[in-house]
Amino acid sequence: MINNSLKELSAALAAKKISSRELTQAFLDRIAQLNPVLNAFITVDAEKSLAQADAADKRIGQGQAGPLTGIPIAQKDIFCAKGWRTTCGSKILANFTAPYDAQVIERFDAAGAVNLGKTNMDEFAMGSSNETSHFGPVKNPWDPLAVPGGSSGGSAAAVAARLAPAATGTDTGGSIRQPAALTGISGIKPTYGVVSRYGMIAFASSLDQGGPMAKSAEDCALLLNTMAGFDTRDSTSLDRPPEDYTRDLAQPLKGLKIGLPKEYFAEGLAPDVAQAVETALAEYKKLGAQTVEVSLPNTQLSIPVYYVLAPAEASSNLSRYDGVRYGYRAPEYTDLMDMYKKTRAQGFGAEVKRRILIGTYVLSAGYYDAYYLKAQKLRRLIAQDFTEAFKQCDVIMGPTAPTTAFNLGEKSDDPVSMYLSDIYTIAVNLAGLPGMSIPAGFGANGRPVGLQIIGNYFAEAKMLNVAHQYQLATDWHLRAPQVV
């Protein structure tokens, strides 16, 4: 059962082979057993989850079930869920109980899904290894010495280790795709504006986007059907007609044109990752696809641009943590200024402080044009690279990350080397495009490799189709780690 797809679980629930309570309890038991090792969840509340499961069972009994009714889903601890502790991986929110629901949570609740608990993450989603969490690092279920990636590392580890049938993530620079790749699961970051940011704790608002993380593309499509939707409470939410993201899953791939950016297969790509990606591309050719070389000449610039824009937006967004209205307040201080400074010095971790200071610097008087405005101009050039590339192809493919999962501690003392591990994912956020990662085998060390699929704006259904057809022909997405 822990390996079943969402469709299979839904069918079992509908046929009364299992109740939502039994299903939820089974996953809660796995969490109780394995979370002490993996640290994938920050908060579990069995009573709340089981109450939702009972409500779902009632709904199923009344014949009013939807595709996700009764299915437990782990929520990244960046989504506010009313009555649930919501920490964003930070000490400053360690005792914060959300007084309202994120739109994503509202939509899962309305669909009758069960909130299985809140997953661990890099503090304020700032990290690529889950090591910046105030609640400790997450272990990669494939190898306890390895990081699970970040920032949605808890969600990725939970799905990979089968502690949850599916989970949510958010992706500002790769935070769904890179952990999906490093733990051998599937995840999609939709086009910017498709999933509401309301109640999703802000990091870099012009880049942040929520999305599903699951065992397969088909599961991701079902989850995205629930997550996507216009929301007046998010100023950049896009008012578009609802889509059925499963509609094209069965389409054959004959004639599909896959663009391969030469910059994604250049220096810095580990040979074992390159090998796995080549093998996946060969499989796509067997399925009738053709490949064409494309160029994204400004790829190298995406990291510098990101490390201006994201910290700038973060420094503004995180100014709300002042020890006055909610969250942590330092126990001792002399005056108001001292209270702000001590609260924030004690409440934020090292990576968050670095980014706030960088953001403050690039936005400070006299430097705005040289950094922030310059970065916004380069952002347009980066987006135009993709526009040009999509004139020659339907989707772009390449590695999700340059290496398989690195070891815990390997990069945590060197922020810049950590940042460089997001080289293939960041440009997609800057352009606002949808991006996906699916499992495509294993590296020399036995750790998973992710294949990245990048689509044009609003091409999610196409990308899910492209991923699903590959998953019908291969079984990488069915491999599960041997967790104790």
Place this chain on the structure above:
Amino acid sequence: MSLTEADVKRMAHLARIEIEEQEVAPMLAQLSNIMGLVEQMQAVNTDGVAPMAHAQDLSLRLREDRVTEQDQHAAFQALAPQVEAGLYLVPKVIE
């Protein structure tokens, strides 16, 4: 342009984050590395390129001017570190 310890202290003050004297040098080293990465941007000519703020270049929506929110101050203030009589308490700012 290179960062100095004075810059680090100034940013920490502007960002309202206390920084101990012994933290300044290591922070300067880390921030300088990051800014070294950022400086790569200056190599590219961006004359005539329009800055891009959002992927879809949206304009902000307007809505009807009417009350849409309910009063939830009791629920929200229940989360605050210090509240009295419906007010948030902070250290005295006016003598």
